[in-house]
Each structure stands twice: as C-alpha cells, then as structure tokens.
Amino acid sequence: MDYIFKGFLDAGRLMASFDPDVWFIVWTSLQVSLLATLLASLAGVPLGALIALRRFRGKPILQVILNTMMALPTVVIGLLGYAFLSRRGPLGALELLYTPAGISLGLFVLALPTVVNLTLAAIQGLDPRLIVTCRLLGATPIQQTWKILREGRFAVTAAIVVAFGRVISEVGIAMMLGGNIRGFTRTMTTAIALETAKGEFELGLALGMVLLSVALGVNGMLFLLQRGKT
Amino acid sequence: MKRVLSVCLILAITAFGAAAGNAQERLRMSTTTSTEASGLLSVLLPPFEKANNVKVDVIAVGTGKSLKLGENGDVDVVFVHARPAEDKFVADGYGIDRRDVMYNDYVIVGPKNDPAKIKGAKTAVEAFKRLAEGKADFISRGDDSGTHQKERELWKAAGIKPEGRWYIEAGQGMGPVLQMAFDKKAYALADRGTFIAYEGKLDLVILSEGDKALFNPYGIIAVNPKKHPKVKYDLAKKFIDYVTGPEGQKVIADFKVHGKQLFFPDAKK
Numbered sequence: 001m002d003y004i005f006k007g008f009l010d011a012g013r014l015m016a017s018f019d020p021d022v023w024f025i026v027w028t029s030l031q032v033s034l035l036a037t038l039l040a041s042l043a044g045v046p047l048g049a050l051i052a053l054r055r056f057r058g059k060p061i062l063q064v065i066l067n068t069m070m071a072l073p074t075v076v077i078g079l080l081g082y083a084f085l086s087r088r089g090p091l092g093a094l095e096l097l098y099t100p101a102g103i104s105l106g107l108f109v110l111a112l113p114t115v116v117n118l119t120l121a122a123i124q125g126l127d128p129r130l131i132v133t134c135r136l137l138g139a140t141p142i143q144q145t146w147k148i149l150r151e152g153r154f155a156v157t158a159a160i161v162v163a164f165g166r167v168i169s170e171v172g173i174a175m176m177l178g179g180n181i182r183g184f185t186r187t188m189t190t191a192i193a194l195e196t197a198k199g200e201f202e203l204g205l206a207l208g209m210v211l212l213s214v215a216l217g218v219n220g221m222l223f224l225l226q227r228g229k230t
Numbered sequence: 231m232k233r234v235l236s237v238c239l240i241l242a243i244t245a246f247g248a249a250a251g252n253a254q255e256r257l258r259m260s261t262t263t264s265t266e267a268s269g270l271l272s273v274l275l276p277p278f279e280k281a282n283n284v285k286v287d288v289i290a291v292g293t294g295k296s297l298k299l300g301e302n303g304d305v306d307v308v309f310v311h312a313r314p315a316e317d318k319f320v321a322d323g324y325g326i327d328r329r330d331v332m333y334n335d336y337v338i339v340g341p342k343n344d345p346a347k348i349k350g351a352k353t354a355v356e357a358f359k360r361l362a363e364g365k366a367d368f369i370s371r372g373d374d375s376g377t378h379q380k381e382r383e384l385w386k387a388a389g390i391k392p393e394g395r396w397y398i399e400a401g402q403g404m405g406p407v408l409q410m411a412f413d414k415k416a417y418a419l420a421d422r423g424t425f426i427a428y429e430g431k432l433d434l435v436i437l438s439e440g441d442k443a444l445f446n447p448y449g450i451i452a453v454n455p456k457k458h459p460k461v462k463y464d465l466a467k468k469f470i471d472y473v474t475g476p477e478g479q480k481v482i483a484d485f486k487v488h489g490k491q492l493f494f495p496d497a498k499k
Contacts, residue, residue, distance in 0.1 A: 087303035087458055095460075097304055098258065098287065179289040184256075197405045198267050199431050 007205025014206045015213065021183075022207075026214055029187040032100050032178075033168040034218075036107030040115045041160050048119025048159075049145050053131065063120070069113035078176030081106040085177065098179040103187070106173035111163040118162060122155030123148055157226040161219060168215055188214070255284045257465045260299040261309040262376055263403045265448070266290035268423040268492055274481050278472045284465060292375030292403070300324055300451070303458030307466040309473075311421075311448045312376035325451035327467060329474045332482050332493040333447040336380055337425055338438035339408070340366070340417035348417070349437045357438040358388045365396040367416035369407050372399030376446070381419045384443065408432055421446055423492040430488070447496070450474070473497075 014022055051062065083089050085097040085105075096102035130151060134144045149156060171189035178185035180194060188211045195204035265271050266288060275286045289299065293310040300308040301324045308325065310316060319325045338348065338357050346364030351357035361368055370392070371378040385392050398416065400407050404424040411418040412432040425436070438444075450470050455463040472478045474497035482495040 087460065092303075098289065179287070181287040181289060184285070184287055197263070197403050199405050199409055199428055 004205065006202045008209065010202050010206035011209030011213075014203075015210055022210065024183065025186050025188055025191050025207075026210060028100060028185065029168060029189070029211070030214065030218075032103045032107060032174070032187065033164060035104045036111050036167050037160060037164045039104075039108050040111035040163055044112050044115030044163075045119050045149065045156060045159070046145070048116040049123055049149060051116070052120045052123035053145065053148070063117075066113050066117045066120070070117060072110070072113070074110060074170040074172030075176065076172075077106055077109050078173040081109070081173065081177045097177065098181060098185060100178070100185055103174050103178040103185060106177045107167040107170070110170060110173060111167050114163045114166060115159050118159030119156055122152045122159060125155065126152050154226055157222060161222050164218060164222070165215065168211070168218075255462075255465070256287050257284050257307065257462055257469055258287045258289065258305040259307045259309055259469070260289045260291060260296035260305040262293050262296060262311055262448075263290050263405070264311070264377075264421045264423050265309060267403075267405060268427050268487060270423075270482070270485050270493060273485055274473070274478060277477065277481065278469060281472075282465075282468065286469070292371075292373050293379070294374030297324075300453045303453060303461055305453060306462045307450065307452050307469055309448065309450045310376060311446055312379045313447060313449070315376075315379060316449050316451060319451065324454055324457055326454045327470055328449050328451045329470055330496055330498060331448045331450050331473055332479075332495045332497075333445060334422045334493050335439065335446050336377065336419055336444040337422050337436045338417060338444075339411065339420050339425060339434045340437050341415040342433070342435050344437055346417065351438055354384055354438055354441040354443045355388045358384050359390065361417055362388070362390045362392065365394065367396050367398060367414050368392070369411045369414070369416050369418045370397065370399045371404065371407055371419075372401045373403070375403075377404060377419060377421055380444075380446070384419070387443070408434065423487075426487050426490050426492060448493070 051059070081102070082097070084091045085094070085102055086092055087097075096105060126148060130148060131144060134147050139147065169189065171193055174180075174185070174187045174190050175193065178187065178190060180186050180190040186194075188207055192204045192207045192211070195201075195207065261271070267290070271288055275288075278284075279286055289296075289305060291299070293312045293315060296305075296308050296310050297315055297319050299305045300319065308319075309331070316325075316328060320328050336354075338354065340346075340348070346361050346366035348357040348360045351360055370381060398410075398414070400410055402410075404420060405428065407418055408420060408425065408428050409432070410416070412434055417437070422439075425434075450473055452463055452466040452470060453461045455461055479495035479497055482493050483491070485492060
C-alpha cells in the first residue's frame with residue numbers, strides 16, 4: 001500500500017527533477033509512437049475511406065480479417081518483426097533491429113488495422129445521403145472522399161487517438177524490436193518493465209504516471225485538432 | 231487547426247530525423263540480466279566507451295536468448311554464464327575467442343524458518359534432494375537462462391525429476407523470481423549478485439552455499455564474422471581484450487554492492 005502513495009510522490013519528483021535519463025526515455029517513447037501513429041494515419045485513413053466507399057467482392061471477409069488483426073498480441077508482432085528484421089531474416093540488411101526506427105515499424109503494424117478499421121466504421125456511420133449528394137453535385141472521387149472525411153473528422157480523429165494510445169502503452173514490440181537498450185531504445189514501457197523486474201516498484205509506478213501525463217499532453221493536442229480550433 | 235497540424239508535423243519530422251540519425255559507432259552486446267541488473271555494466275562500460283569513442287548497446291536477456299541472438303548475428307559479442315551452452319556455441323562455429331571473465335556463485339535461498347530443513351545439507355545436490363522430499367515450494371526460472379540450466383543440472387545430479395504443485399516454473403528473470411519466492415515463502419536458486427542486490431528488500435536468507443557445484447563462471451565470446459560478415463568483429467575483439475585485460479578486471483574487482491564484492495575476476499593472461 002505504501003508504495004502506491006510513494007509512487008505518486010516519486011512521479012512528481014521525477015518530472016520536476018528534469019533527470020536527463022528520464023526525459024530521454026520519454027522522448028524516445030514519443031518519437032517512436034508519434035512516427036508510427038503518423039504513418040499509420042497517412043496510410044490507414046485513406047485506406048479505410050477507400051474500403052468504406054467502394055463496393056467489391058469479399059468486403060465482409062476483409063472486414064472480419066481487419067477486426068481480427070486488431071486482436072493481434074503485441075508480442076506476436078514483436079516476434080514476427082524480429083523474424084523479419086534479424087540478420088538472418090529477409091529484411092536483415094536494413095539493420096533496423098534494436099533501433100528506434102525498428103520499434104516504429106512494429107508499432108506501425110500494430111496501429112494500422114486500428115486506424116483502418118475505425119475510419120471505416122466512422123464513414124459507414126455517416127448519413128448515406130451525403131455521398132449521393134456529393135456525387136450529384138459533380139464532385140470528383142477525391143473531393144468526395146475529402147468531404148466525407150471532413151464530415152466524419154470527429155470519429156476519424158478518435159481512430160488516431162485510439163491508435164496512439166495503443167502504441168504508446170504497448171511493451172511487447174518495444175522490448176523485442178528495441179531491446180530495451182539504455183540511452184538508445186529504452187522506452188517508457190520497457191523502462192517500467194525493467195524497474196519492476198529489478199524490484200523498484202516505486203520507480204516503475206512513477207514512470208507509469210509520467211507516461212500518463214505525456215499521453216494527456218498529446219491527447220490534449222489531438223482534442224484541439226478535433227475541435228478544429230487553433 | 232492549421233497551427234496544431236503544423237506542430238504535429240514538425241514533431242513527427244524531428245522524431246523521424248532523430249530516429250534515422252545517430253552516427254557514433256555502436257557495439258552490440260547481449261548479456262544476462264545479472265550483469266545489467268546488478269549495476270556492473272554501468273561501471274564496466276564507460277571507460278571503454280570513452281577510450282574508443284563507441285557506444286555499447288546492451289541487450290539484457292537470459293543466457294539462452296543471448297546466445298540465440300549471437301547465433302542469428304544480431305549482436306557482435308555475448309557475455310553470459312552457462313559453460314556447456316557456451317562451449318556448444320563455439321563448437322557450432324557461431325562464436326570465437328571465448329575468454330573467462332569472472333565468476334561468482336549460486337546460492338539456495340528460502341524463508342528463514344526453512345520448512346524443508348535444507349540448512350546443514352553438505353552439498354547443493356543434498357539440499358535439492360531435501361527440497362523434493364519436503365515438497366516445499368520451489369520457484370524455478372523456467373526460462374533457459376544460465377541459472378535455470380544450472381538448476382536443471384542439480385536436479386539431474388540429484389536424480390530427481392521435479393514435478394508437482396510445489397515446483398513452480400515462473401518463466402521470468404531472477405528479480406521477479408526472488409520477489410515471488412518472498413511472496414510465496416518459497417525456495418529458489420539465485421546468483422549471488424542478484425541476491426545481494428535484492429537483500430534488504432526481501433525477507434529471504436541464504437540456506438545453502440559454498441559447494442563447488444554452485445560455481446558460476448562468466449565468459450565472453452565474439453560472434454564469428456565467418457558466419458555473419460556484418461558483425462563488428464574487430465570492435466568486439468577490442469572489447470574482449472578490455473574486459474579481460476588489467477583495466478576491466480580491476481573495475482570488476484572494485485565493484486561492490488552493499489559493501490560486498492559481487493564478481494571475482496579470473497581472466498587468464
């Protein structure tokens with residue numbers, strides 16, 4: 001019980017002390033998570049819109065597959081990523097294993113199905129008359145898609161927020177593809193896992209609080225984006 | 231809206247730049263959790279890093295996985311403690327230039343009241359026999375680490391196949407296993423280094439120690455560049471020379487936790 005309270009205290013102290021090690025870990029976590037979320041959004045939002053707006057054979061099957069991909073355990077992504085990025089693997093020559101870029105790649109794979117799926121759901125939830133109206137008014141397919149994404153921006157931003165929440169809080173991929181290297185690929189979650197393994201529960205808990213504060217900051221920004229305010 | 235968007239973009243671009251960059255030469259080493267968690271590496275590496283302007287990237291996992299990473303060529307050098315597995319690694323051609331570095335020893339720890347009465351057992355094997363007879367809870371690493379390999383060696387020597395409710399395979403690192411042993415009032419085999427690092431945090435005591443069978447030597451091995459041409463063999467060799475040379479050996483000898491020396495250097499000249 002004692003250490004829960006102490007964890008809160010230590011979290012405040014950690015953040016206030018501006019310990020360069022801690023900030024580097026926070027920075028690494030933000031880097032890899034933001035990059036992965038950005039790439040997943042750039043690829044996933046158009047892809048989700050495309051699947052939602054087109055009619056084609058096998059669409060229900062694709063949706064079921066996408067839903068299943070959302071349940072992919074992070075350790076499995078890490079394991080697959082390791083198999084691909086290891087020097088013995090097909091992408092070994094890229095030398096991405098145990099680098100921040102390698103973690104980002106794994107996190108991208110984690111985030112993509114979430115973004116695609118939730119964008120898809122967001123658009124399917126819109127008024128079907130919207131697209132008919134756009135078409136009748138003579139909008140090009142790109143204009144149509146843009147209009148629809150604007151219309152559904154709340155739900156689409158929510159998709160990005162969920163994806164970001166998933167990647168910044170996961171530990172399996174960061175551990176397997178990053179290797180938890182001090183001063184290089186240690187992220188907030190792998191640091192928490194390490195401190196817990198070392199029996200430093202207070203420090204682990206404090207880092208957990210730091211992670212939440214950072215997530216709060218990023219989500220605050222996304223909230224502003226969602227509201228469309230500057 | 232635009233301003234927030236541009237802030238996001240700038241953040242993402244700097245993030246990408248920083249992720250891609252970083253030119254300093256890096257040596258990659260896989261090692262056991264005991265060398266990292268005890269704090270030894272944080273004093274052993276800096277002099278080498280400074281003198282050669284390199285950064286040693288440490289991937290701290292169990293001995294089994296450390297050697298596996300070496301086999302796949304994902305690291306340049308391995309620093310582990312499981313002699314039979316190390317010898318096999320070298321014999322299979324994955325490693326070269328194996329050198330002794332240091333040793334410490336294993337201890338059998340458990341609750342103070344010692345329900346299986348292993349205190350006073352003459353040998354480690356005898357202590358293990360009493361554990362099985364008493365069916366006292368025993369936490370095994372169960373992760374193919376050096377410690378786990380040593381534990382299986384001892385069960386084998388005792389002629390016991392550990393099974394049953396009392397034998398708990400945790401599948402975790404040394405720290406969590408000690409934690410669990412403390413919480414469940416159980417026994418465990420631990421390397422002395424990690425145990426000393428945890429002393430004071432946990433109410434466990436050493437119940438059996440000093441037997442030759444509990445000797446725990448650490449070795450360092452370069453990954454064979456013939457198997458993996460891209461590994462940094464020259465740098466790995468330099469690091470091995472440092473760790474087994476007078477400077478590295480002195481750092482190891484001087485390293486103390488709670489006033490106790492954890493590792494004893496024993497590199498041969």
